Ligand SMILES: Nc1ncnc2c1ncn2[C@@H]1O[C@H](COP(=O)(O)OP(=O)(O)OP(=O)(O)O)[C@@H](O)[C@H]1O
C-alpha cells in the first residue's frame with residue numbers, strides 16, 4: 128500500500144555525496160545510489176570502505192561536504208523530521224543507553240520517535256517476544272551479553288516501525304541460532320514492504336538475503352547490480368567471486 | 381506544540397529518571413554537604429560574626445549556600461549525562477530521532493535545571509530551621525533559582541559536548557566554578573572587601589546570582605536588585621544560546 132501511494136518514488140536517493148573527515152580522510156567520494164522502495168539491498172566493501180560513513184551521512188550523524196539525500200523523495204536535511212521517522216538504524220557498534228532496562232530502552236526509543244505510548248507498549252511486547260527477550264526485560268542493558276545487546280539493538284531500530292531499515296553488520300558476533308532467526312525475520316519484514324540496507328562482511332549472507340548489492344571501495348561505488356546480473360557481468364559463480372574481482376582489482380590498481 | 385512534543389518530553393523524562401533513580405547518589409550527598417556548611421560556617425563562625433548587613437550570619441549565608449548547591453547539581457547533571465551519552469554513543473539515538481537540536485539542548489538543560497532546583501530548595505528547607513529564614517519574595521526566589529539553575533545546566537551541556545575526557549568536566553567545576561562561587565559573596569558581603577576586590581567581584585557572574593537570591597530571600601543585597609534579576613535572566617539566555625550552538629555545530633556529536 129505504501130509503495131502504491133508513493134508511485135514508484137525510490138525509498139532512498141543519494142546524489143554525489145562526498146564526505147571528508149576532520150583528519151583529511153575522504154571517506155565518501157561522489158557517491159550516488161538509489162534504492163527502490165521495498166528492495167533488500169546489500170552494501171558490501173572492505174573495512175574502511177565508507178559503508179558506515181554512508182549510513183551516518185544519510186541519517187545526519189555525519190555531515191557530508193556536499194551532495195544530496197532524499198528519503199521517499201523528500202530532502203533528508205530540510206525535511207529531517209520526516210526523514211528520520213522513516214529510518215531505523217541498527218548501528219555497527221552497540222550503543223544502548225546503559226541507564227535503562229531492556230524494556231525501557233524500547234519504550235524510550237519509541238518516545239524519541241513520537242510513537243504514542245499504547246502503541247509503543249504493544250510493539251515492545253511483540254519485539255520482546257520476537258527476539259526472545261521477555262526474560263531479560265527488566266534487566267539493565269549493560270548487564271546483557273554481547274549477543275543479547277545486539278538483539279535489543281534490532282528491536283530498538285524497529286520500535287518506531289520505520290519504512291527503511293539500516294542494518295550495519297547486524298550478524299557480527301551473534302550465535303548461529305540468532306543469525307537464522309534474524310534472517311528469517313528481516314526477510315519477512317522485507318516481504319511486508321520494508322526497504323532494507325544491509326552491510327555485511329559475510330558474502331553468503333548477502334547472497335542469501337539481498338536482491339541487489341553495491342560494492343563500495345575506497346569511498347566509491349565500484350560495482351552495483353542485481354546479484355545474478357553482477358555474477359554474469361564478472362563471469363563469476365558466486366557473489367564472493369564478484370567481490371574479490373571488484374575489490375581485488377581495486378587493490379592492484 | 382512541536383517544541384514540547386512527545387520526543388522532547390520523552391528525552392526530558394529520561395533526564396529526570398537519570399537522577400531520580402539514583403537519588404542516593406545525586407540528591408542526598410549534595411544536601412549533606414550543604415548542611416555541613418551551614419553547621420560549620422553558620423553555627424561556628426556565626427557566634428563570632430553575628431551580623432552582616434544587619435542580618436544574622438547564618439541567615440545571610442544560607443541563600444548563598446543553597447545557590448552553590450544548586451549550581452553544582454545543575455552543572456553536574458547535564459555535563460555527565462551528555463558526556464556519558466556521547467562517550468558510549470547512545471546519544472546517536474537521540475541525534476537521529478526527529479528532535480531538533482534546539483529540543484535536544486533544551487531537554488538536557490531542563491533535566492539539569494530540575495536537579496539544581498531540587499537540591500537548592502532542599503538546602504533552603506533543611507537549613508531554614510537552623511537559620512530561621514522566612515523567604516521575603518518567593519516568586520523572585522523561584523525566578524532567580526530557575527535562571528541560575530538553567531544557566532549552569534546549559535553550561536553543563538556545553539561542557540559535556542566539548543569535553544573529551546572526564547577531567548575536563550571536573551576541571552571546570554573545581555578550578556573555575558567553585559572558586560567563582562566562593563568569591564561570589566556566599567560567605568561575606570562585598571562591603572567587607574577592599575576596593576580593588578570589590579570592583580573585581582562585580583565581574584563575577586556568580587556574585588550577581590548570589591546577590592539576587594539573597595535579595596529574594598532576605599531583602600538584603602549589595603546591588604540594586606532589579607537590574608541584577610535582569611542580568612541573571614540574560615545570562616541564562618546566553619548560556620542556553622551557547623549550548624544550543626555547540627550541540628548543533630560540534631563535530632564531537634555529528635562528525
Ligand atoms: N570519526 C572519524 N574520524 C576520522 N576518520 C574516520 C571517522 N570515522 C571513520 N573514519 C575513516 O573513514 C573511512 C571509512 O570508515 P567507515 O567506518 O565508513 O568504513 P566501513 O566501510 O564502515 O568499515 P568497516 O567494514 O570496518 O565497518 C575509514 O578510513 C575510517 O578510518
Ligand SMILES: [Mg+2]
Pocket residue numbers: 178179180219295
Ligand atoms: Mg562500518
